[in-house]
Amino acid sequence: MADLKKLYDSVVSGDAKTTQAITRQALAEGVDPLKLVNEHMVPAMDEVGRRFEANEYFVPELLISARAMKAALELIRPLLTARGDKPVGRVAIGTVKGDLHDIGKNLVASLLEGGGFEVIDLGVNVSPEKFIETVNAKQANIIAMSALLTTTMPSMKTTIDALKQAGVREKVKVLIGGAPITQKYAEEIGADGYSENAVGAVALAKKAVASA
Amino acid sequence: MHPLIQDLISRGPVITDGACGTELQARGLGMGEFPDTWNLAHPERVGEVAQAYVAAGSQIILTNTFGSNRIRLGEQAAADRLAEINTRGVEIALKAAAGRACVFGSIGPTGKLLLNGDITEDELRAAFAEQARALAQAQAQAIVLETMSDLEEAKLAVSAARETGLPVIASMVFDSGKDKDRTMMGNTPEQVARALTEAGADVIGANCGQGIAGFVAICQRLRAATDRPVWIKPNAGLPSMVDGRAKYTTTPDEFASHLPALLKAGANFIGGCCGTRPDFIAAIRRSLRGN
Numbered sequence: 001m002a003d004l005k006k007l008y009d010s011v012v013s014g015d016a017k018t019t020q021a022i023t024r025q026a027l028a029e030g031v032d033p034l035k036l037v038n039e040h041m042v043p044a045m046d047e048v049g050r051r052f053e054a055n056e057y058f059v060p061e062l063l064i065s066a067r068a069m070k071a072a073l074e075l076i077r078p079l080l081t082a083r084g085d086k087p088v089g090r091v092a093i094g095t096v097k098g099d100l101h102d103i104g105k106n107l108v109a110s111l112l113e114g115g116g117f118e119v120i121d122l123g124v125n126v127s128p129e130k131f132i133e134t135v136n137a138k139q140a141n142i143i144a145m146s147a148l149l150t151t152t153m154p155s156m157k158t159t160i161d162a163l164k165q166a167g168v169r170e171k172v173k174v175l176i177g178g179a180p181i182t183q184k185y186a187e188e189i190g191a192d193g194y195s196e197n198a199v200g201a202v203a204l205a206k207k208a209v210a211s212a
Numbered sequence: 213m214h215p216l217i218q219d220l221i222s223r224g225p226v227i228t229d230g231a232c233g234t235e236l237q238a239r240g241l242g243m244g245e246f247p248d249t250w251n252l253a254h255p256e257r258v259g260e261v262a263q264a265y266v267a268a269g270s271q272i273i274l275t276n277t278f279g280s281n282r283i284r285l286g287e288q289a290a291a292d293r294l295a296e297i298n299t300r301g302v303e304i305a306l307k308a309a310a311g312r313a314c315v316f317g318s319i320g321p322t323g324k325l326l327l328n329g330d331i332t333e334d335e336l337r338a339a340f341a342e343q344a345r346a347l348a349q350a351q352a353q354a355i356v357l358e359t360m361s362d363l364e365e366a367k368l369a370v371s372a373a374r375e376t377g378l379p380v381i382a383s384m385v386f387d388s389g390k391d392k393d394r395t396m397m398g399n400t401p402e403q404v405a406r407a408l409t410e411a412g413a414d415v416i417g418a419n420c421g422q423g424i425a426g427f428v429a430i431c432q433r434l435r436a437a438t439d440r441p442v443w444i445k446p447n448a449g450l451p452s453m454v455d456g457r458a459k460y461t462t463t464p465d466e467f468a469s470h471l472p473a474l475l476k477a478g479a480n481f482i483g484g485c486c487g488t489r490p491d492f493i494a495a496i497r498r499s500l501r502g503n
Contacts, residue, residue: 057398150451
C-alpha cells in the first residue's frame with residue numbers, strides 16, 4: 001500500500017521524486033486522484049504556507065515544495081481531465097505592460113499550480129489586450145498581475161480599465177501583487193484582491209473562485 | 213583592505229549618493245522606460261543628476277548602469293550596445309564628479325532565479341564579468357553590486373567583479389520575513405556578511421527594501437559578522453501612489469535623523485536608495501558636520 005502520510009511529508013520537504021513515486025503507486029492501487037490532492041497534498045501545501053508565515057520557510061523551500069506538488073499533479077491532472085473534473089480555477093498570469101521583472105510572478109505561478117490551479121503564464125510585459133484575449137479564448141476566470149516598479153504599477157489600472165471597456169471585467173477576478181503594491185492601491189484601481197506574498201496569493205485565488 | 217577603500221573610510225563616514233531613476237523621471241524619463249539607455253539618448257540629463265549629488269555632498273556617485281548586464285539589456289533589445297552604455301555611464305559620472313567625487317560602477321541583479329532554472333551559474337558569472345570589465349575599462353574606480361536578493365547570485369557576481377582588480381562592494385536587500393531582516397531567499401545579515409566576506413567582497417552592505425529605521429539593526433548585524441566596512445543605502449520609506457506617481461513620505465531631515473544610530477551601528481558608507489534625492493544627501497552632510 002502506498003504510504004500516504006509519506007506523500008504529505010514529501011511535499012512539505014520538497015522531495016519531488018518521492019512525491020511522484022508515491023502518487024504513481026497510489027494511483028496504480030486505485031486510490032481516487034482527487035482524494036490524493038485534497039486530503040494529502042493540499043494540506044501539505046497549507047503546512048508549507050504556515051511555515052513560510054512563521055519564518056521557517058523562505059522562497060527556496062516554497063519553490064521546491066511547489067515543484068514536488070507539480071510533479072505529482074502531472075500524473076493526476078490527466079486522470080481528472082479524462083473524467084471531466086475541472087481545475088480549481090484557470091489563472092492568466094503575467095507582469096504588466098512595461099515591467100520585465102518576473103521572479104515574483106514565477107513564484108506565484110508555481111504555487112498556484114501547486115494549489116491545483118491551471119496556470120496560463122503569459123510571461124512579462126503583458127499588454128491589456130493580451131489579458132483580454134486570454135480571458136476570451138481560454139476562459140480564464142482569474143487574472144493575476146505583477147509589477148515590481150512604482151513606474152509600471154499604473155499599468156494595472158490601465159489593464160482593469162481595458163477589461164471593463166472590452167466588457168469582460170465581470171467574467172474574471174483580478175488579483176494583483178508586487179513590491180510597491182498595497183491593499184489600498186488594489187481598492188483604488190478596483191482590483192478584487194491583493195496579497196503581499198506568494199503564499200497569500202494562493203489563498204486569495206481560492207477565495208476568489210469560491211466567491212465567483 | 214583595498215587602498216582606495218582604506219583611504220576613503222580613514223577620514224570618517226563616507227557619503228554616497230541617492231536614487232537615480234526617480235531623478236531621471238523628474239527629467240522626463242517615461243513610466244517603465246529603461247533608465248540606462250538614457251546614457252546614450254540624454255547624457256546631459258543623466259549628468260545633471262550626478263552633478264546634483266556631487267553638489268549636495270556625495271563623495272561617491274554611482275553610474276547609471278544598474279540594469280546594463282547582458283540579460284537585462286537583452287530584454288530591452290539593447291545587448292549589442294552593452295559596452296557603449298556602460299562606457300558612457302562611467303564617462304558621464306566622471307565628468308560630473310570632476311575630481312570632487314569617486315565614480316563607482318553600478319551593477320544590479322539579472323532578475324533571473326538560479327533556483328528556478330531561469331539561468332545557469334555560468335551565464336550569471338559571464339554576464340557580471342562582462343559588465344564589470346566594461347565599467348573597469350571606462351575607468352570606474354570600484355564595482356558596486358547592489359540590490360541583490362539571492363546570495364548565490366551575489367557571490368557569483370563578487371567573484372566575477374573581482375577579476376577587474378577593482379574594489380568590490382556587495383549590497384543586498386533585506387525585505388523578507390516578518391521582521392524584514394532576511395533576503396528574499398531567507399538569508400540573515402550574518403549569513404550574508406560571512407558568505408560575501410568569504411567570496412572576497414571589499415565592502416558589504418544593505419540597500420533598498422525598507423525605510424531607514426529598519427537598517428540600524430541590519431547594519432549592526434552585518435558589522436558584527438564581518439571585518440569589512442559596511443555600506444548602507446536605505447529607501448525613503450515605502451511609497452504611496454499619488455496621481456499615478458510614487459510618492460515617498462520620508463523627509464530629508466527625518467532620514468538624516470537616523471544617521472547617528474547608523475554610524476553607531478558601524479556604517480562606513482551612507483547614502484540612499486529609492487525615493488531619496490540630492491536634498492537627502494545634503495541633510496546627511498549637515499548632520500555629519502554637526503557631529
